[in-house]
Amino acid sequence: MVDLLQVVVDEAAKAAATSAVGAVSTAGRNVVSLLKERLGTGDSGKDALSSRALAAARADKEWADRLIEAVSELHSENASTATAGIENFRNHLAILADPPRTGLKLIVGPGGSGKTELARQIADRVQADFPSGRVEVSLARYRDGDEFDAAAVKRYVLEEFGIPRGEIPVDDEQLDRQFLSVLVTRSFVLILDDVELAAELALFTRFRTSLVLATASRYGRELKACDPQAIELRGLDQEGARQLLTDFCGKVRPSGEPVESDLLIGLCDRMPLALREVGVTLAGRAGETRPVAALLDEYRATGVVDAEGVIQDSLRRTFARLSDAAVEACALLAEHPGGFFTRATAAAMTGDPKVLDELIAAQLTHQFGDWYSLTILVGQYARGLTADRNAGFDRLLAHVRDTAVAADFRENPQRLRTYVVPSKRTWDLPVDHIDWLEWHRTLIGELVKLAWLRHRHKEALQLAGAFEALVNKRGYWREFVEISDWAVKAVEADKDAKPGQLPRALMMRGKARFLARWFPAAREDLDRAAEILAGPAVGIAERRWHTLRASLAEFRGRFHEEHADLLVHRRAGKAEIDRELGEAARQLRLACAISTELEDGPALAIHPRMLANVLIKLGEPNEAIAVLGTMSAEGRNRARVEMVYANAYLALGELSEARARFASAWNQLTSQRATQYAWELRELQARLMTAERDPGAIDVWGRLAYDATQIGHPRADRYFTALESSPPDRRR
Template sequence: MHDSGHDEGMNGRGESAGGVHNDLGGTVEGTSVQVGVVHGGIHLAASTSRAQQPWQLPPVGALVDRVADLEALQLFLRQAEDVGGPAWVVITGLGGVGKTVLALSWLHRLRGDFPDGQLYVDLGSQSPGGPVAPAQALGSLLRGLGVPAASVPGNDEERMALYRSLTTHRKLVVMLDDAFSAAQVRPLLAGGRTVTVVTSRWQLPGLALDGCSALRLEPLEVGAAVALLAATVGEDRVGAEPEQARCLVGLCAQLPLAVRLVGARLASRPDRSITAMVRVLGEERGRLDALGLQGDHTVRATLDVSYGGLPPHAGRLYRLLALQPGTEFGLSAILSATGDIVRHDGRTMESLETLLDANLLSEGGDQRYRFHDLVRLHATVRSREEPAGSRSAAIRRIFDYYLASATRAEEVLDPHHRSLPRDFGPGPTACEEFADDSAALDWLERELPNMMAVVAQAHGLGLPRVSWQLADAMWPLFTRRKHYEQWRVAHREGLTAARESGDPAAECRMLTSGGLGELDTGGHGQALEMFSDAAELFRRTGDRLGVARATNYRGLALLGLGRLDEAATAFRQAAADCPRYGDARAGGLARLNLAEVALATDAHTEAVAQASTAYRILVDEGDPYNAARATTVLGHAALALGRLDQAARHFTQGLATLRRVGARFEVGRVLEALAQLAEACHELSLARTRYEEALACYEELRVPAAERVRAHLVRLAQAGDG
């Protein structure tokens, strides 16, 4: 809510103006005239008077938060004063983020230090008639400085020279609001000891070459946005519904303009609860419309004018990027949306820069891009202008990029996993390439939110096979990085999609892979049911190898339920049947599971035998990850048998491989085992170090094992105190 502030009057000092340009290329300095060759009559403009000092800045309401931004502006001012030059600052950011309010608030505060006046020009970058021309803006500034309209030079260069002459010896501030380009602003930069602040939706990088400092304004923090809402609707209403108030400003994406608009709507409806407004704005499809306020600006209008100023190709990119499944995306995903992944004709990159300059898109590190939440909604609305065929083709290309790249990562990380086909559209299909396991795993983790969005959306868009195939391709990420909730959700969605596709093999894969995720989260009963359903489906389709694999999985669920004898029986059956039906590696995994049962029943010699056999099979089958797991089982057995040196060798060997493949959970387990080994050797300091390293792994993954390790550390600390 704005104050009813007003500008103060003139100070009445009648000192001489700096100089007024004449028709002959000279300047008037006080009462003297300096000219070149005189031809004909001399026409002198009347000198200006300090009695005509401008105080043009519009009033501004209270500024909420922005402490750090104000400090940054003050720093820019001090730096300029240190070198004795003008301070030129460009404040950029999304429309409605509060650029103008920040600039006005700061410049009003500087009034005491800049007593010669305040100039203000709206450069109208988004006005229906187009941006204000530099010559027109210069004329306005000169008139503000007291130059009569009839005496304003007609030549652009002369106007610029006169403006700089008149500002050279003055301490004044200038605000150039809503600039369109660096070329529009450059002639308007005042000299001397002035302060010029430019606001723009565009980043105007060209002004940096002229010495302008830049400040990008971000949306408010949640607390500050709530304070802004309270200033509009009243502290009592916000205090009565604090959580809903936080939710409401979140729906506004903490944009000051949006918060003020919904606050004004609430203020005009004293009987409406904040909860009711949250419900209105919660309907994403209509959120931008709901933010409208009769007779005032709207978020949609703010975004519409930015969109309307885009060149056609940039406008198309804006619409297509709204089809991205997640909130942050990389360059390859952008090129996939446009189909330029093969052509590389440069138009997409040019349009991308245009969107960045317009602040319709934000750039992070490593060529990552994202929409502000409300911009994404606006782009989504505008995407409906794209022809249906173009939209569908772009969506398929984007989805295929994630599917192809995840599949490539799967091949690098776990070449034994995929036995099911992948289906792609007509293309072109982009695909990432990975130098090693670490790069593949990092890509999967970075793109996890986008891939989860594809899994969820593909089914509803008539692409169910993409849904289950992508869930399947993410398998190495789930097994190594333990994103349990995403694991569960992806396979639940994938199972529905596989059943809709009428694909029994895909259905079985979703049941077994999803069941393994349930095992990791303690859902052994649910996992057993899923594995049993898969086994029955394999039997009905005559897939004997599938039955054998499902038997191994059933053994894992039985092991988790404490039914050790039944688990051992299932593992022995799988160890015999899997190689018989063509999967020696699965047989090796079954033997590894038998070794785990032997450890649990203190049959340590049996554990060594089974783990050794499993290790040889898995090495022969080219499975270093599970071979390393077999090595750690050998380490546990050796530790239990008191063979400490042997245990240390096994654990160290396994740890090196598990670290190399990025298996953080398994790394944590080995570090925990090394801590136990250190305790057995009475090396308590080393034990604490190993437990702390294990705890870091578990805390990063947010797994229950962290509590167990914390208990060990407490025990060691108490032992040390004793």
């Protein structure tokens, strides 16, 4: 496990280093002041300062605590915008009068006891003490059986703190570094809903300047060890229960029947879910003389004696008032993959575009923006109802498949794809096609898995293939690792699989894996694809077979380049790094040769640029320029070619040509509003200014280091290295 104190002093050293060039906040000045107080004003680099601060922190716990507190306020301006969504009723006033303010506090109790609502109200009481805001995480969304996706939780939390998704690393090592850097430099409230294991809490309990409020339904030995004095709930306090009942009764006023209302609340055990259901039941009796007393009489007559009975009776009454179509829709939507649906996916699954409105009017759903879900109790009840679930799944699968494929073709009708193309592939929705894929990415992932489990292998491959349009445009490679795994299984299980589908699926999974830096597993996939493509083209056009070979050579080249980058990061020997880069160049030369033979224009606009980039890393800029001279490119790719040219001329010391190429790339990408290359451009600018001996270079490096530190990105380390190599007289 990473030493958290090491992370703290590293962030403190970064704050000191950026302050030397004027990039500093008030919180940063506080950190620098603490470092000077303990270590003096001696000039030293970031790593040396970090080492000295770590030794001091271990020797002086009081000073270490002050440093931890100061570092936790470094990025409070990057506060989460997550809101509590507090409902308007009182909940356990004694606890709220003196709420917990540091560390971990568990809130345990049965489902429906108000755990999450109490956590939100506690957070609301103490929020002013935590300037970086509040994040709420539903851990159930990150479990699949016994598997818990800790990496996905980290990515979600980082995004909640405003870290752009494109700036969150794919691989675990860099993700962990960023996660720790971001969280130690913020003071926040975290609500963890539905905790089951101590390991889930361990992701966050190390950050002791923040408050973690965790809810759990089971309070076993493992969780008791984490918090022996948890808040244990049995229901709301009496006043809170009365207020909640009133909130859901519509025009009925329980206060007009106080004795009967308290009896009804007691029957519900003051449990929020039961009170909500009985409130909905009472709302339907508006106009009666004594609706609460009448409902109690009916409960006695039918044997309803506890909260569970109240809930089941309320659900039976609610469903009895629904149309047959709405009842069947509930049964189908209770099985909707992922539990969340849009109007369009609900209409597809139920076959009825209007039925969702009836469910909403009956208060059977929750809404989250454009997405809906059934309430917990309604979903549980509806799963026991009869419906043609296979037909519903088939309709949903066809709808999402057709829309995803249409989005893929809208993005690039000419790109390499091996899945069976359905007849409908025209994009006709009034939204951006890539936005649609992004909004539905979780649903697509669920459907790929379920399609495979239902032996719908063709559809699984169509969805996985269409998802490539999203990863090629916006990333999501980590999500694609699992999707591509199901795609490989689907091809292997499909007796009707087409030639080319298995090597393509293996190649895509291999790429997703090496971007996650799972290199041994990625190598296995790419080697398997190579074995298949080494054979003759059988049942597939010769040109298409060779196109797959070129694509494989590209992926293998990228594999070795990524591996070389990792070796650089780990400070491996030059010979080892050059071996990887040499193999990358060999594979990319092969990709260029095959694409040239095929006269494949789109590929020839990419492969030479990739090769030139590797050649520059190998110290062969002249050959890189020669390779670039063989290609033509347009649009965004042209700007990227100009960037590679600039790097090559910079390596040769031809600064005027490097400056011209940089200016061309900058202008093109600015006009195209292409922001994903901003870091690369700014770093190129800083390197160019350094070579030109421009005194402003140190300010550019300083701003790069400061901005990278703000989001906890590991690239900050190389910016600090550049800063420390700058002339001392330029530092403030």
